[in-house]
Amino acid sequence: MMTKKYVLEQIGLKLSEELKPYGFRFIKSKNHIIKQIKSGFDLIEYRIIDYTPIFLIELALAIRLNTVEDIVNRFLGEEIMNPQGKPSTLTSGISFHFLMDNYSDIKVGNEEELNDVISEYIIGIKARGLQYFDEYNNLFNANKLKKESILNDTTGMSYMLRNLMQSLVLMKLCNDPDLEVLYPKYLEYYVPISGQEITGRKAIVDLFEYLKKM
Template sequence: MMSKAIIREKIRIQIADGLEKEGFKYVKSNERIIRQHKSGFDVIYITVIDYYPIFQIEFGISIRLDAVEEIVNQFLDENFVNPKGKRYTTTIGASYRMLSNTQHNYIEIKNEDELNDAICQLITLIGTKGLSFLEKYHDINLVNEVNKKQLLIPNNYVCYIPQNIMQSLALLKLCNDLDFDALKLKYKELYMTWEGHDDKGKKAIDDLITYLENM
């Protein structure tokens, strides 16, 4: 009988085994498949939603750029990030839907055969699309351009999250982007607060801007 825990563990182990030559390892204590690179690490996420007898497998890949995360995390308290999780925060990522160009952000399975097919599908997807994404966005300048464009899309939901704005500000500064002075003001206008965190989010952004201005 399949269960959420059994499915999740099997997927993680087999994907890590399938990508061992690419440098990935399954770190069970952290529930992540990780590969170190010179600027941080790459991570593969697997989560399983239990709608027994149907299960949905959610998948994503992300990149951590230490230089960015170490700056931003100085200004985020437990209201925004679990202190124990700060060493795992990531800078840019791609979902299953983005990589596969499918309508849904999950793979649905009902039995062992479908699970095995899903694992093969994910390993293939990582090999054909995921690895190239990861290699491309190890370049901090490209990450800066992507994050900046995303935040400037009108009515973009990412502006609800102060971390997104703060990551872009750190990227702008680290890349010596000439747009920093203009965007530090624009981002403060774009920040869409949510109840209970508005003042804390604004303060975190303001404190980060002051820090970056003095770097």
């Protein structure tokens, strides 16, 4: 019978082997596959939900842009986030489901199904994932994506603190004239985590004042 550990290792080993020519490597201790780039890193991360003998797999692609994260993180004190997590914060991401326009859960219960899913991941990442990384490592494309996700959101999921702050920084880095217009709207959109109502809002205000002086 397959174990959660086995499923995790097989995904990491087989994906990283296929993606090695593109600069990715497997970090077993973190269950992710990473590619260091000049502007930050590209990341393929996955987790397993154990319903033995069935395992539900969730895989996502993410990008860290250091120029964005370094600015955002300087305004997030310990009362908002653990400083140890700052080097690994992510700027954008997408689940494999959305990437492939396929919203069904990915479940495996045996070796054959696991190998089929891994093959699906390999094909999908090569066909669309690598393009996603290339496209959104560009600041201007990242700015457009982030801004549209906030302005078109009907659920409030994009109104979290980091997301709003990332968008403000991207607009500044891209000399986007929408910065001055959207800043007050972002303050209105902000959905705080309990206990961060004041500190989160202050972080947005302080960030904007900093961006004006850049």
